[in-house]
Amino acid sequence: MTPEDRFPGPEHPDSGPRHQPDLDVLPYGTYYEPEPTGYAEAAYESETYSGYGGARWLEQHWPAGGHDPQAEAQHGQHDPQAQAQHGQHDHQAQAQAAQHGGHAPQAAHPGYEPTLVDHPSPAHGGEDPPTIELGPPLPEPGVPYHPYPAPAPNEPPGPLYVVGDVHGYLEELLAELRHQGLIDADGHWAAGRSRIWFLGDFTDRGPDGIGVIDLVMQLAAEAAAAGGYCRALMGNHELLFLGAAKYGDEPVQSTAGTASFLAAWRLNGGQQHDLDRLEAHHISWLSRLPAIGLEDGHLLLHSDTTAYLEYGDSIAEVNDAVHDLLADEGVDEWWDCFRRFTKRFAFRGEAGPMAVHELLETYGGTRIVHGHSPIPYLTGAVHADDGQPPHIPGPYVYADDLAVAMDGGVTMEGRLLIARLPI
Template identity: 70%
Template structure:
């Protein structure tokens, strides 16, 4: 596979052999952003859930790369599904886990701090205004419960699985929070626990940065993260594949069609895999088995 390739994924589930050490196959899910129906369809297409929406993948391992809410119609429904599948997968000998996305930080901040002014670097801002500007849905806020907030605030930001370094954002800002995966996750959890509005805003701002792996020097940025945290490839969400490819949705089209996304985008000398298929711009909600068949 060449750098800059976009992989076409299988839509018919194949047999899922385990890894030889008792662990099941590994899957990742890109940004969902409240598109619950699309998520259910994508999980079912991979054989991960049955027709009733229950876990059907035995000892498979499933990682969500973050951004469950905002923009789409049912972010809380998405979180409820992921929480339920986590319990069902664990009971079946597998697991369903999730990473912290910048929109989780945004929703937590909007709920906790609302209109409290924060130092934005360009004057003052508020989490509430930023949340609304970035697709915040009143229906999500109305249904947001303590159990959802507690679940989101405990999510890890970075994890390594089978040589894949999983993270939400295509940024090197994770390096600001520790030199090991454990340090990064502990530091971010501690920030959310301290509950300081300015500190939480700075975390949100840094993890909202994007495109660190796309342009000249991008492969070196990936290598720095891999050499620090481990793994052979980064798998991330956050930046929609149409943006990474220089496409911006339907603005230039007259037929109303969205961008064509067939699968994850491999780039940065083959060291990075982008998983945000642009579901919010009529793209594709990606659920993919790793490793990719290069």
């Protein structure tokens, strides 16, 4: 099997050194660096530069000598004490959510009353919602109810933000959301009618993937109550995480022999404590995420690949195809979808703009915004000779200004990026 996104994590004692090849083709692009906002630079760097480094070059092939199951099992282990330090959510509230069919996100505060809304499917002229919509918060007994004001007629939508790959780095996400003024000091929605799209890859590699998912689900509820929204795309790590939970060690036929989702998940940075905390409402929410979104002329993708074209000629067709595959198809079809969405670097080099145009002409929009491929690899900054973490001043614009890369490489001591569009 050849998933391009392999992440082996800390090297095992018997694995030997790994060669880190230079990129053969570098893109031509520029950084976008927002204007200073008065936020102390030193404090900003201390909060957003991660101490959980250890990324390796994205290898093109699995080792030919097979895998050590014992070593793989040890790879995903996590210290229970550390787990408790990264944003655990109230299990009683989760149990209450399960009473509503196991689909409702955890309430943002005790006054929430989850309500599942029936939305039209793309086949009936609409699009599947990428989040479970909740009604406005209900007041606690004796507390006056002050709902958010409804949008005025012809009122323009709120500002649009995108969030790059998080990979379990909850504290970095909270720090950047606070820095952007999107949440308050207690971690609750403070962005009014703003619109936020997460570009996928919530879990794996970092310390608290489930905590990240819980936060995004909470913000989706609070944003809906405020007249905005918080939505998310399905990344290849969502496909991998769900596949590991559903199929475990069931064999998968791949181009390099027989493997399993669980083994691939562990080798790609899967954390056992995330799998242990995965619940039915997480699975339901993740399984409904769309693969593509379109907002204000921005075609939102997780992966910088043209593989989306293999699943349909419209956004609705692609999203339906992925949802149908997750609901009805078998392990080999699921694996093939994961493999396709791990492809990368389609928009760099001389042929990059042509690939971007092909997607834009098919699905609409004037520019692609994506995650998946860390900017340090796109630019070659990962190979700094001084050994310092890569400097990522902001999103990376390339492919004749037609593509914006948003994965700041938080897993490799880069930066978790949030940007307001347009750039």
